[in-house]
Amino acid sequence: MHKRLQKNDVLFLSATALLLAAVLAAMLLFRGKSGKQVVITVDREVFGTYPLSQDNVVRIDTGTSVNELTIENGTAKMTEADCPDKLCMHQKAISRERETIVCLPNKIVVTVTGGGDSSLDAIVN
Numbered sequence: 001m002h003k004r005l006q007k008n009d010v011l012f013l014s015a016t017a018l019l020l021a022a023v024l025a026a027m028l029l030f031r032g033k034s035g036k037q038v039v040i041t042v043d044r045e046v047f048g049t050y051p052l053s054q055d056n057v058v059r060i061d062t063g064t065s066v067n068e069l070t071i072e073n074g075t076a077k078m079t080e081a082d083c084p085d086k087l088c089m090h091q092k093a094i095s096r097e098r099e100t101i102v103c104l105p106n107k108i109v110v111t112v113t114g115g116g117d118s119s120l121d122a123i124v125n
């Protein structure tokens with residue numbers, strides 16, 4: 001009896017994981033490749049979304065730290081950061097879907113997405 005329950009649990013979890021993967025894959029497929037943008041999150045909360053097609057300097061003021069992301073010629077790069085390690089500033093400019101720049105000390109993640117809405121991010125979070 002006990003063994004049987006465990007097996008069912010495993011099956012249920014696998015099915016759930018498969019379904020989730022299928023949904024995510026479908027969403028990625030239907031997102032389209034045009035209109036790329038960067039999504040900036042601070043401590044897993046969405047700070048803002050900015051199109052890569054538009055040159056911009058985004059000041060990411062989290063209240064305790066300040067970073068600056070520069071969008072230029074369709075790429076995004078961390079150009080200023082007050083974190084101690086400055087690793088984010090040494091990461092290469094991103095422009096392709098799902099590329100990221102991470103500032104670990106300041107809990108900032110910048111991700112390139114294929115445009116469209118942010119429903120994918122809502123599911124992942």
Ligand SMILES: [Zn+2]
Nearest residue numbers: 081083088103
């Ligand atoms: Zn940093």
